[in-house]
Amino acid sequence: MTSSSFGLTSQAVSAGEIPKAEGWDFDLCYTSVLNRAIHTLWDMLNEIYRTWLPVVKDYRLNECHHGALQGLNKGRDGQAVRRRAGADLLYRQLWNPPTLLASVPTVAMPICSPNRFP
Numbered sequence: 001m002t003s004s005s006f007g008l009t010s011q012a013v014s015a016g017e018i019p020k021a022e023g024w025d026f027d028l029c030y031t032s033v034l035n036r037a038i039h040t041l042w043d044m045l046n047e048i049y050r051t052w053l054p055v056v057k058d059y060r061l062n063e064c065h066h067g068a069l070q071g072l073n074k075g076r077d078g079q080a081v082r083r084r085a086g087a088d089l090l091y092r093q094l095w096n097p098p099t100l101l102a103s104v105p106t107v108a109m110p111i112c113s114p115n116r117f118p
Contacts, residue, residue: 009039009043011040012039012040012041012043012044012047013043013044013046013047015040015044015047016043016044016045016046016047016048017047019048020047020048026048026050026053027053028053028054028055028056029041029045029053029054029055029056030055030056030057030058030061031055031056031057031061032057032058032059032060032061032062033057033058033059033061033062034062037061037062038055038057041055
């Protein structure tokens with residue numbers, strides 16, 4: 001475990017002390033699909049003895065999602081997206097990134113089959 005991950009773990013444990021001290025109870029948890037967010041939630045839930053709670057993970061809860069630009073190569077794919085959008089867009093600094101289409105595979109779709117591990 002690196003010192004930075006230890007620092008994040010201790011922050012998550014500290015964050016778990018607040019709801020425990022206030023007597024808050026939860027039925028459901030939400031987090032992004034980022035590993036660090038998931039692990040932070042696990043650390044917090046462990047601190048409040050609620051590791052059994054169901055967790056909903058959604059890419060829309062990521063810190064910053066770049067719409068149709070998410071996961072693209074800046075040099076190779078950025079030009080194609082700018083041409084399609086019909087404007088000179090700033091890559092990764094957009095206020096209104098191109099929207100995701102349901103027909104286009106994105107990072108929101110599972111990388112592996114849910115039945116991968118029997």
